[in-house]
Amino acid sequence: MLGRKSFRASLLVGLLLCSAATGHGGTSPALVLGTLALFLVAAKVVGDLFERVKQPAVLGELLAGVLIGNLPLVGVTALSFVTTDPAMGLLAEIGVVILLFEVGLESDVSQMLRVGASAFLVATVGVVVPMALGYFGARWILPGATWHAHVFIGAILSATSVGITARVLKDLGKIQSTEGRIILGAAVIDDVLGLIVLAVVQGIVLGAAKPGGGLDAMGIAGIVGKSFLFLGGAIALGRPLSRWVFRAAQVLQVRGLLLAFSVAICFAFSFAAHAVELAPIVGAFAAGLILDEVSYKNLLGREEHGLEDQVRPLAAIFVPVFFVVTGAKVDLTVLADSTILGLAGVLTAAAIIGKQACSFAVLERGVDRLSVGLGMIPRGEVGLIFASVGTSLILPSGQPVVDKRTYAAAVVMVIATTLVTPPILSFSLGRKRKAPGYST
Amino acid sequence: MLGRKSFRASLLVGLLLCSAATGHGGTSPALVLGTLALFLVAAKVVGDLFERVKQPAVLGELLAGVLIGNLPLVGVTALSFVTTDPAMGLLAEIGVVILLFEVGLESDVSQMLRVGASAFLVATVGVVVPMALGYFGARWILPGATWHAHVFIGAILSATSVGITARVLKDLGKIQSTEGRIILGAAVIDDVLGLIVLAVVQGIVLGAAKPGGGLDAMGIAGIVGKSFLFLGGAIALGRPLSRWVFRAAQVLQVRGLLLAFSVAICFAFSFAAHAVELAPIVGAFAAGLILDEVSYKNLLGREEHGLEDQVRPLAAIFVPVFFVVTGAKVDLTVLADSTILGLAGVLTAAAIIGKQACSFAVLERGVDRLSVGLGMIPRGEVGLIFASVGTSLILPSGQPVVDKRTYAAAVVMVIATTLVTPPILSFSLGRKRKAPGYST
Numbered sequence: 001m002l003g004r005k006s007f008r009a010s011l012l013v014g015l016l017l018c019s020a021a022t023g024h025g026g027t028s029p030a031l032v033l034g035t036l037a038l039f040l041v042a043a044k045v046v047g048d049l050f051e052r053v054k055q056p057a058v059l060g061e062l063l064a065g066v067l068i069g070n071l072p073l074v075g076v077t078a079l080s081f082v083t084t085d086p087a088m089g090l091l092a093e094i095g096v097v098i099l100l101f102e103v104g105l106e107s108d109v110s111q112m113l114r115v116g117a118s119a120f121l122v123a124t125v126g127v128v129v130p131m132a133l134g135y136f137g138a139r140w141i142l143p144g145a146t147w148h149a150h151v152f153i154g155a156i157l158s159a160t161s162v163g164i165t166a167r168v169l170k171d172l173g174k175i176q177s178t179e180g181r182i183i184l185g186a187a188v189i190d191d192v193l194g195l196i197v198l199a200v201v202q203g204i205v206l207g208a209a210k211p212g213g214g215l216d217a218m219g220i221a222g223i224v225g226k227s228f229l230f231l232g233g234a235i236a237l238g239r240p241l242s243r244w245v246f247r248a249a250q251v252l253q254v255r256g257l258l259l260a261f262s263v264a265i266c267f268a269f270s271f272a273a274h275a276v277e278l279a280p281i282v283g284a285f286a287a288g289l290i291l292d293e294v295s296y297k298n299l300l301g302r303e304e305h306g307l308e309d310q311v312r313p314l315a316a317i318f319v320p321v322f323f324v325v326t327g328a329k330v331d332l333t334v335l336a337d338s339t340i341l342g343l344a345g346v347l348t349a350a351a352i353i354g355k356q357a358c359s360f361a362v363l364e365r366g367v368d369r370l371s372v373g374l375g376m377i378p379r380g381e382v383g384l385i386f387a388s389v390g391t392s393l394i395l396p397s398g399q400p401v402v403d404k405r406t407y408a409a410a411v412v413m414v415i416a417t418t419l420v421t422p423p424i425l426s427f428s429l430g431r432k433r434k435a436p437g438y439s440t
Numbered sequence: 441m442l443g444r445k446s447f448r449a450s451l452l453v454g455l456l457l458c459s460a461a462t463g464h465g466g467t468s469p470a471l472v473l474g475t476l477a478l479f480l481v482a483a484k485v486v487g488d489l490f491e492r493v494k495q496p497a498v499l500g501e502l503l504a505g506v507l508i509g510n511l512p513l514v515g516v517t518a519l520s521f522v523t524t525d526p527a528m529g530l531l532a533e534i535g536v537v538i539l540l541f542e543v544g545l546e547s548d549v550s551q552m553l554r555v556g557a558s559a560f561l562v563a564t565v566g567v568v569v570p571m572a573l574g575y576f577g578a579r580w581i582l583p584g585a586t587w588h589a590h591v592f593i594g595a596i597l598s599a600t601s602v603g604i605t606a607r608v609l610k611d612l613g614k615i616q617s618t619e620g621r622i623i624l625g626a627a628v629i630d631d632v633l634g635l636i637v638l639a640v641v642q643g644i645v646l647g648a649a650k651p652g653g654g655l656d657a658m659g660i661a662g663i664v665g666k667s668f669l670f671l672g673g674a675i676a677l678g679r680p681l682s683r684w685v686f687r688a689a690q691v692l693q694v695r696g697l698l699l700a701f702s703v704a705i706c707f708a709f710s711f712a713a714h715a716v717e718l719a720p721i722v723g724a725f726a727a728g729l730i731l732d733e734v735s736y737k738n739l740l741g742r743e744e745h746g747l748e749d750q751v752r753p754l755a756a757i758f759v760p761v762f763f764v765v766t767g768a769k770v771d772l773t774v775l776a777d778s779t780i781l782g783l784a785g786v787l788t789a790a791a792i793i794g795k796q797a798c799s800f801a802v803l804e805r806g807v808d809r810l811s812v813g814l815g816m817i818p819r820g821e822v823g824l825i826f827a828s829v830g831t832s833l834i835l836p837s838g839q840p841v842v843d844k845r846t847y848a849a850a851v852v853m854v855i856a857t858t859l860v861t862p863p864i865l866s867f868s869l870g871r872k873r874k875a876p877g878y879s880t
Contacts, residue, residue, distance in 0.1 A: 027526070029533035030720050034711030040704040044697050086467070090527040093469035256756030257484050263757055264480040271474030280470050313750040314757065316696030317703055 027085045035079060036091070036321065042068065043320035058167045059422040061320050065327020073332065082328050088321075093280065095322030096163045098315050100281040101266040103166045103184065104288015105308050106175045112185055112289070115178060119185030121361035123160075126186065126376045127193045130157040130354025137350045141343055142406075148205045152390045152401045155201040156410050157351045159194035161380025162187035163281065163322065164418055168425045169375070179368050179429070183375040184285070186358070191282050192227040194382055198389065199223055205393050205401055226276040231286070234269065238290035241265065245291070259310040262291050279382070326380075330415050334408050343405065344412035351417050352377055371428045378421045379414050387411075467525045475519060476531070476761065482508065483760035498607045499862040501760050505767020513772065522768045528761075533720065535762030536603045538755050540721040541706040543606045543624065544728015545748050546615045552625055552729070555618060559625030561801035563600075566626065566816045567633045570597040570794025577790045581783055582846075588645045592830045592841045595641040596850050597791045599634035601820025602627035603721065603762065604858055608865045609815070618807050619869070623815040624725070626798070631722050632667040634822055638829065639663055645833050645841055666716040671726070674709065678730035681705065685731070699750040702731050719822070766820075770855050774848050783845065784852035791857050792817055811868045818861045819854050827851075 042064040047057030072080050082088050112119075134154035142149065162184065169180045199220050245265065249258035266287040273283030291307065334340060355376040359369035387410040390402030402410075482504040487497030512520050522528050552559075574594035582589065602624065609620045639660050685705065689698035706727040713723030731747065774780060795816040799809035827850040830842030842850075 028714070029530045030711050030714030032530055033534070033537065033707040033714075033720065037704040037707035037711065040700045040707075044700050048697075087527045087530040090469045090472055090530075094473070097473065256752065257488075259753050259756050260480045260484050260760070264477040267473040267477035267480075271470050271477065274468070274470030274473075280473065310753040310756075312696065313699050313753045316699050316750075317754065320700070 027081050027087060029087075031081075032085070032087055032091075035082060035088070038079075039064075039068075039321055039324045040317065043324055047320075056168055056171055056422040056426045058164065058171065058323055059419070061323035062327040062419060062422070065324035066330045066332070067327075068324065069328030069330055070332045079328075082325060088325055091318065092322040092325040095315075095318035095320070095325075096281055097266065097270050097284040098311065099163065099170070099319045099322065100166060100284040101263075101288040102308070102311050102315050103170055103175055104285040104290075105292060105311065106170070107181065107184065107285075107289055108176065108292060109289050111176065112181050115181045115185060115364065118182050118361065118363045118367075120189055121363065122182055122358045122372060122376065123186040123189035123193055125361040126160060126190060126355050126358045127158045127197060129357040130351055131155060131197070133157070133350035133354040134347065137346045141346050146395060146397070146399075146401075148395060148401050149390075149403075149406070151201055151204060152386070152393075153347070153406060153410075155197050156383050156386045156390070156402075157347065157354060157379070157413075158197050159379065159382035159386070160187055160190045160355070160376045161378045161382055161418075162190075163326075163380060164378040164421050165375040165425065167319070167323070168422050168429070172426060172429050174429055177429075178364055178366075179371045179375065182362060182364075182367070182372055186372075186376065188231075188282055188285065190376075191279050191382075192224070195223045195227065195277060196220060198386060201386075202389065202393065205395070223277070227278060230273060230276045230278060230283075233272075234283075234286040234290065238286075242291050258307060262287075262307055262311075263314070265291065326418070331411070334411055334415075337408065340405055340408045340412065343409035344416070347409055347413040348416045351379060351413055352420070368428070368431075371425060374421065374425045374428050377417050377425075379417045383410060383414055467521050467527060469527075471521075472525070472527055472531075475522060475528070478519075479504075479508075479761055479764045480757065483764055487760075496608055496611055496862040496866045498604065498611065498763055499859070501763035502767040502859060502862070505764035506770045506772070507767075508764065509768030509770055510772045519768075522765060528765055531758065532762040532765040535758035535760070535765075536721055537706065537710050537724040538751065539603065539610070539759045539762065540606060540724040541703075541728040542748070542751050542755050543610055543615055544725040544730075545732060545751065546610070547621065547624065547725075547729055548616065548732060549729050551616065552621050555621045555625060555804065558622050558801065558803045558807075560629055561803065562622055562626040562798045562812060562816065563629035563633055565801040566600060566630060566795050566798045567598045567637060569797040570791055571595060571637070573597070573790035573794040574787065577786045581786050586835060586837070586839075586841075588835060588841050589830075589843075589846070591641055591644060592826070592833075593787070593846060593850075595637050596823050596826045596830070596842075597787065597794060597819070597853075598637050599819065599822035599826070600627055600630045600795070600816045601818045601822055601858075602630075603766075603820060604818040604861050605815045605865065607759070607763070608862050608869070612866060612869050614869055617869075618804055619811045619815065622802060622804075622807070622812055626812075626816065628671075628722055628725065630816075631719050631822075632664070635663045635667065635717060636660055638826060641826075642829065642833065645835070663717065667718060670713060670716045670718060670723075673712075674723075674726040674730065678726075682731050698747060702727075702747055702751075703754070705731065766858065771851070774851055774855075777848065780845055780848045780852065783849035784856070787849055787853040788856045791819060791853055792860070808868065808871075811865060814861065814865045814868050817857050817865075819857045823850060823854055 043061045046060035046064040048060075050060035051057050068079055069083060071077070131154040134157035135150050138145065138150040138153040139147075142153075165183055165187070166175075169175050169177075169183070174180045175184070203219070242265075245261045246258070248261060266284050269283035269287040270280035271283070273286070274280045356373040358376050359373040362369050362372055387402050387407050391400050391404075391407055393401045395401060483501040486500035486504040488500075490500035491497050508519055509523060511517070571594040574597035575590050578585065578590040578593040579587075582593075605623055605627070606615075609615050609617075609623070614620045615624070643659070682705075685701045686698070688701060706724050709723035709727040710720035711723070713726070714720045796813040798816050799813040802809050802812055827842050827847050831840050831844075831847055833841045835841060
């Protein structure tokens, strides 16, 4: 007897179009479901333990992920597909998209715009200062490398990853606070700046590598243009689109329509953001801002729950997947190499100290500047993308701009900034008054 | 400038474990999100149109899928990954698992057991009669084929796919009706019988193909044993597990715990069912039965919504994905071959007429027997798995038991039984009294 259901699992993929059944090599859906069950229980139990000792639940989820991801070190390889399977990657992406959508729903556009100038300054300072620190730090610790490598290492430190901070803000109920609004606004602007930095740095390095190459001003203008087109389009479409959704939810007969259309807009905006090369979560956040139901509460007279209530169950299931998978990608073996650790220490220090300059970029009075700086610390996959691009850029000497050692150090820097932020940010935000423990 | 974010998309998969980044070739998460947005809007709009003309919304979702899946016929290939991408397959599987979980939550164990004898008879008759009709039909229309092929074609017609029927029952609020309980119970038993049928038929054919091969009585006993182990284990574990979950939801501090633990149990049971070679949805249904909150309503004193309320948003987003993807797998070009259509017509007739014998297997009085027979009509991926196994079994003549033409005819039979059931079942169930239009 053949394994009928493992057979079924692979057949589910494209069976009716049998001729098109290509060997994608995905993991069995049932195995993914079993893994999700494990993730959910691990995330909630460890999250609860962390809340009991006054630590954010998200740190517990990340560490549960680190544990799961490093099981191969003790010989357990059953779950090692978690970090490489495209389906797990998709579920994690859905998780962080829904998190930022929820955060957008809890935010208020006009309140966000009121701190727009600060957000812009914070984002700019938060890109420039870590870049400079990274450049000088690299010159100091890697004197043998070319200046291209130094510039590139600086660029790796530039971009903030907002997922971790958004989650901590949400857990503490601080999304509507001035600090929260500045951080979230700066994160969106930061994503646009990151695109520009990568284009500029690549242009510089390619210009050095090839005669006739150089900075592509038109290309950079195109990037900036596309980003503004997306954000402008989101604002212009937002009002009518959201009005239409809430009306349609009243007119159409099928149930669950408000949620389905809202999530469709969230996913479509994520896709549109990706299409203009912004992060999908920027699109999800924009969708949440637009569908901010505060303005439309009166329109809802039916038996439907409010939109936020309906998004919460989706978040409860998928958001932990993102953090557990993020934790699982932490490869502890990188920590065993002391030469990498030295470079990593310098990068991490530059990353953390550099973003503290953001504190001084806040224009408003009475704001918890320390929390703003701490909230900008996490570097996520963006820094690693920069590093990856660097490994594929070959200098005239035949060396890549970013060598293996530097890449590994960048990985450690991302791990450190990711894990250090939840406890210190939640401590910093909680200093003034006690906020109730709250977790998705 | 490289496509930074398409780069990001592929990097998200296993980036921190950069050395492990294998070329899985999955579709970009952002593209999948965009596609989901399209699916949600299409499913809800078409579903609404169908409800307006008194047709079940699920038929609209299926046809929206057929439209999307056959766009390549008019030269649009942007969405053709939908039927082959493992991630889309996983999301569809999550959809049908959540649907059956929801149906399980709405069901009542003791009520189900009360119709247990009927369910068992209905399942048995529903396997035996279509097999016999398929065997004789195949003998009539394919006189040149061997008797092994005739037996195998009979087996292809044996298994019911409960997803479609469960959805129609749910949309009409008929899950708690006697008809609904008999159909759902029979579907679970049917899945076990299907395993036995496949093992027996394979044993017969292999026995014919190889000297010394033959019916493996031990193997069949093993299959039956594993199935009973699963169902028995589910019943034995059920009470304490569900009690523990509802208690834990009160004790632990993190929010969303009731839902997270319940969904974890649903996914774990789906995985366990798969491990004993049952369909994952059988596990999901069992999990829903166990967590049936009716008995535990008193335990819930907190701000949490009821479990069903929290599962509903998950269902609203993921259930349509299953039906749209199922529709998208319908390859209309198969309908162009008239020789295939002839064989398909016979198979479809045998499939539909055969299951009507189930009407006579209902023991209770006053039951809508026609609806029970109609509810058993849909054949899903199980029939196609049988057919696929048949294509890989080679007879001594060098021919496969199931040739390409027969496989294509089986595909048409699955399409026809899937699309025909929602309208006729909902008409049949609605004859007696008007039920309110309701859709997930």
